[in-house]
Amino acid sequence: MTTLLQTLSSVRYSPGRTFLTALGAALGIATIVALLAVGNGARHSAGDFVHLGASDLALFQKDAADPTTSVLPTSLIPEVRRTPGIADATPLVLLVEDVPKDPSAIVFGAQPNSFYTSRLVFGAGHMFSAADQIVVGDGLASQLHLAVGDQLKVHRRPFQVVGIYHIGIAYQDSGAFIPLRVAQSILGRQGETTLIGVKLAVGTRPAAVEGTLSHRYPGIATIGTPEEAARLGANGQLISNAALVIAVLALVIGGIGVLNTMMMAVIERRSEFALLSAVGWSGPQIAFRVVMEGVVTTVIGAALGLLLGVIGAHFLIDALGAQQFVAPRVTAWDLGRALLVGVLIGVLGGLYPAWRAAHLSPAQILAQR
Amino acid sequence: MPGARVVAEHLSRRYGQVLALDDVSFEVEPGELLALTGPSGSGKTTLLQLIGSLDRPTSGSIGVDDIAVEQLSNPTHFRRSIVGFVFQLHYLLPALSLQQNVELPMMAAHVSRQERAERSRELLKEVGLEGRAQDHPSELSGGERQRVAIARALGGFPRLILADEPTGSLDTAASHRVWKLLGDVRDRRGTTVIVASHDPSLTEHVDREIHIVDGRLVPPPDRASPAGGGRTAAARHES
Numbered sequence: 001m002t003t004l005l006q007t008l009s010s011v012r013y014s015p016g017r018t019f020l021t022a023l024g025a026a027l028g029i030a031t032i033v034a035l036l037a038v039g040n041g042a043r044h045s046a047g048d049f050v051h052l053g054a055s056d057l058a059l060f061q062k063d064a065a066d067p068t069t070s071v072l073p074t075s076l077i078p079e080v081r082r083t084p085g086i087a088d089a090t091p092l093v094l095l096v097e098d099v100p101k102d103p104s105a106i107v108f109g110a111q112p113n114s115f116y117t118s119r120l121v122f123g124a125g126h127m128f129s130a131a132d133q134i135v136v137g138d139g140l141a142s143q144l145h146l147a148v149g150d151q152l153k154v155h156r157r158p159f160q161v162v163g164i165y166h167i168g169i170a171y172q173d174s175g176a177f178i179p180l181r182v183a184q185s186i187l188g189r190q191g192e193t194t195l196i197g198v199k200l201a202v203g204t205r206p207a208a209v210e211g212t213l214s215h216r217y218p219g220i221a222t223i224g225t226p227e228e229a230a231r232l233g234a235n236g237q238l239i240s241n242a243a244l245v246i247a248v249l250a251l252v253i254g255g256i257g258v259l260n261t262m263m264m265a266v267i268e269r270r271s272e273f274a275l276l277s278a279v280g281w282s283g284p285q286i287a288f289r290v291v292m293e294g295v296v297t298t299v300i301g302a303a304l305g306l307l308l309g310v311i312g313a314h315f316l317i318d319a320l321g322a323q324q325f326v327a328p329r330v331t332a333w334d335l336g337r338a339l340l341v342g343v344l345i346g347v348l349g350g351l352y353p354a355w356r357a358a359h360l361s362p363a364q365i366l367a368q369r
Numbered sequence: 370m371p372g373a374r375v376v377a378e379h380l381s382r383r384y385g386q387v388l389a390l391d392d393v394s395f396e397v398e399p400g401e402l403l404a405l406t407g408p409s410g411s412g413k414t415t416l417l418q419l420i421g422s423l424d425r426p427t428s429g430s431i432g433v434d435d436i437a438v439e440q441l442s443n444p445t446h447f448r449r450s451i452v453g454f455v456f457q458l459h460y461l462l463p464a465l466s467l468q469q470n471v472e473l474p475m476m477a478a479h480v481s482r483q484e485r486a487e488r489s490r491e492l493l494k495e496v497g498l499e500g501r502a503q504d505h506p507s508e509l510s511g512g513e514r515q516r517v518a519i520a521r522a523l524g525g526f527p528r529l530i531l532a533d534e535p536t537g538s539l540d541t542a543a544s545h546r547v548w549k550l551l552g553d554v555r556d557r558r559g560t561t562v563i564v565a566s567h568d569p570s571l572t573e574h575v576d577r578e579i580h581i582v583d584g585r586l587v588p589p590p591d592r593a594s595p596a597g598g599g600r601t602a603a604a605r606h607e608s
């Protein structure tokens with residue numbers, strides 16, 4: 001412990017260099033934190049996505065690049081409905097980037113009497129009853145200053161706002177609903193839907209129904225939980241792979257930074273380590289001191305990195321234009337992991353310099369002529 | 370802590386082509402203050418490093434009391450608590466306070482924090498730097514730094530002090546004080562002290578001188594000095 005204090009004071013030798021090294025580690029850790037935060041947020045929101053309205057399960061096309069690009073035939077629905085344990089099934093079409101004034105808003109195409117729309121609570125106006133009518137979520141309404149009677153363009157078509165609802169699900173409150181057939185025609189996909197929402201009969205285990213459905217329709221992904229939702233979609237997979245690669249790179253770069261700094265420190269301060277050896281410090285004691293210096297540096301970096309990462313996550317989401325889909329979430333475990341990574345960078349980067357310092361021969365270094 | 374007896378037998382150290390020490394044998398009595406003199410490059414530093422376990426002889430043996438130094442496979446204990454080094458350059462760590470510098474050898478030996486603090490203050494007092502424990506080396510004169518280095522060397526209660534040109538970069542007054550301090554240490558503690566030096570004033574301070582030229586022991590040149598060589602510690606203690 002005292003050696004640790006010693007170590008802290010020797011960081012003072014070159015505060016500038018220590019800070020720069022810490023900053024290097026900080027950027028690496030910030031990257032990791034930001035990616036974790038965005039990843040968590042995305043996963044959380046994907047969960048909302050599954051439970052749009054009151055569905056217990058959602059059926060998507062397997063291997064879709066992204067849940068919103070899934071395509072399923074509506075002709076499946078009667079068959080799905082007849083499956084034992086299933087109380088109801090209904091199509092839902094997702095239109096993304098089709099509201100020119102707010103590209104992040106999702107427009108849902110749904111049947112007016114389906115379980116998706118029956119839960120909408122109208123603060124003003126009522127449900128649509130004609131092809132050119134739209135109901136908007138209160139989030140989108142307040143963002144675009146919409147009121148009942150206003151016009152809103154979706155994919156170059158003008159719609160009349162006839163109701164403003166709230167349901168408490170982020171996607172839907174910042175989006176809008178139009179009639180299913182209109183949405184299909186905008187997409188040019190009559191008879192097709194993005195997903196099929198499924199409501200289970202009371203007392204049915206979701207896993208049993210999931211098993212039946214995936215057996216019967218090998219091309220369909222049945223999503224029942226947020227975790228499963230996160231697995232869906234090649235894009236999501238791609239992003240999480242990329243995040244892993246970036247995280248590993250950040251680690252390596254941070255580690256090399258520490259390695260470089262500690263190596264320079266060891267070379268510059270050879271006489272210090274030689275002196276320690278001459279007064280009886282053992283190799284492991286000297287090595288520990290060097291490693292601890294690296295760790296102190298990177299823990300400072302980790303603290304800085306956590307801060308930058310949390311800020312960075314917000315910027316990243318803004319830059320991706322994904323505020324409506326993803327809310328960054330930083331958990332205590334993320335923070336713990338980032339600190340752990342900081343310590344790891346310090347230890348890994350410090351090992352070789354520590355070994356070198358521990359093996360300096362005091363004789364020649366201290367024999368100044 | 371009584372001083373150590375040092376016995377060197379047929380010591381040689383070769384660096385490639387250079388025979389830095391050539392069959393050197395001598396004995397140092399416990400509590401003796403011995404000067405090691407000789408021209409530059411004659412092998413003084415090499416000899417001190419062999420005695421202090423910082424280097425190994427090519428052949429021959431060194432005994433410090435019952436310890437065969439050249440055979441130590443792990444010299445850390447020997448360096449911590451049998452021998453204390455003072456170098457020409459003080460090698461104090463600039464980022465640490467004087468107290469922390471003096472504590473460095475004790476840290477290696479796992480001495481408790483409280484005892485370290487007590488001992489280091491005591492030692493700083495002994496070298497005339499009482500009350501400056503929290504100062505840093507940059508705030509000290511050259512002579513004061515060398516006295517801190519002596520305090521550091523004393524931290525493990527060594528039986529033997531090896532000082533390599535401790536006054537080599539000091540002016541006359543500061544040198545005098547360092548010599549006096551080394552003499553006091555020997556007188557008070559009975560520690561054996563071997564000092565390699567060019568300093569012409571050394572004969573006033575030491576018991577005996579051994580002289581080395583080109584790695585071989587030769588009789589010391591005649592010095593016009595009242596003290597002469599040969600006053601042993603034992604003789605001094607008796608008087």
Ligand SMILES: Nc1ncnc2c1ncn2[C@@H]1O[C@H](COP(=O)(O)OP(=O)(O)OP(=O)(O)O)[C@@H](O)[C@H]1O
Nearest residue numbers: 364369384387389408409410411412413414415416
């Ligand atoms: N590491 C080494 N490698 C090669 N030669 C060395 C090494 N150390 C010492 N020598 C040589 O050994 C001889 C004795 O050197 P040493 O340093 O012991 O002399 P010295 O008496 O201490 O000299 P000075 O009074 O200048 O300090 C010199 O010729 C020196 O060049």
Ligand SMILES: [Mg+2]
Nearest residue numbers: 369413414415
């Ligand atoms: Mg020398």
